[in-house]
Amino acid sequence: MNENHAKLCPSPEWAEHIQHEVLPYLTEHIDLGEQLLEIGPGPGAATEWLRHRVKRLTALEVEPEAAAKLAGKYPDGNVEVVTGDAAHLAYPDDSFDSVGTFTMLHHVPTQALQNKILAEAFRVLRPGGVLIGSDSLASNDLHHFHADDTYNPIEPGSLLSRLQTLGFGKITITVDYIVKFIAHKPDGEDGCGEDDCGADSAPEDRPEPA
Numbered sequence: 001m002n003e004n005h006a007k008l009c010p011s012p013e014w015a016e017h018i019q020h021e022v023l024p025y026l027t028e029h030i031d032l033g034e035q036l037l038e039i040g041p042g043p044g045a046a047t048e049w050l051r052h053r054v055k056r057l058t059a060l061e062v063e064p065e066a067a068a069k070l071a072g073k074y075p076d077g078n079v080e081v082v083t084g085d086a087a088h089l090a091y092p093d094d095s096f097d098s099v100g101t102f103t104m105l106h107h108v109p110t111q112a113l114q115n116k117i118l119a120e121a122f123r124v125l126r127p128g129g130v131l132i133g134s135d136s137l138a139s140n141d142l143h144h145f146h147a148d149d150t151y152n153p154i155e156p157g158s159l160l161s162r163l164q165t166l167g168f169g170k171i172t173i174t175v176d177y178i179v180k181f182i183a184h185k186p187d188g189e190d191g192c193g194e195d196d197c198g199a200d201s202a203p204e205d206r207p208e209p210a
């Protein structure tokens with residue numbers, strides 16, 4: 001992370017944005033369950049809000065210094081901070097009820113690695129579990145903000161097919177000044193089975209669109 005991030009990400013203004021504009025929107029209609037994995041927590045703006053809404057939160061951070069600092073905030077309680085790379089998760093299949101990643105994917109240098117992280121999120125989610133995420137949209141300002149840092153914003157128009165290709169279903173993508181997404185791992189219920197949970201799937205009894 002460059003100096004710009006070092007100032008912004010731990011700031012109250014950033015926490016306000018994540019905790020009042022992003023997370024309430026993403027979680028309004030979903031159940032996070034008991035076990036949440038947060039990928040790329042940084043200084044913990046989302047961690048602090050989410051930890052009150054689940055039984056256990058595992059925060060996986062690739063930068064050891066950032067991980068150690070965040071772990072120092074939560075010596076006891078329900079947050080476990082782990083240093084590691086989200087492209088290679090050390091957790092078994094189906095081990096989390098929910099996975100969250102916020103303002104993080106654009107820091108992953110290639111689309112292939114971003115897909116690997118999303119695929120790992122899918123793998124560790126239990127059937128019926130949910131991935132929630134957000135990211136900044138590409139802009140000149142954002143590019144300048146990332147001077148000497150990784151800058152690889154996701155293209156929201158391709159996100160649906162990327163998530164579907166990985167197996168996610170019941171997908172909601174919102175694009176305003178940022179991109180927000182909610183995507184479920186199929187559980188075979190509600191016409192959303194392992195093979196038919198894509199956005200374009202239509203169970204037999206669903207009325208044809210008028």
Ligand SMILES: C[S@@+](CC[C@H](N)C(=O)[O-])C[C@H]1O[C@@H](n2cnc3c(N)ncnc32)[C@H](O)[C@@H]1O
Pocket residue numbers: 001005009014018039040041042043044045046060061062063066084085086087101102103104107108
């Ligand atoms: C811009 S910060 C966002 C922090 C926090 N999610 C927020 O919204 O305030 C992105 C974070 O993702 C972490 N990160 C980047 N690549 C990662 C990876 N492959 N695995 C885990 N964390 C990663 C970075 O070290 C950084 O702390």
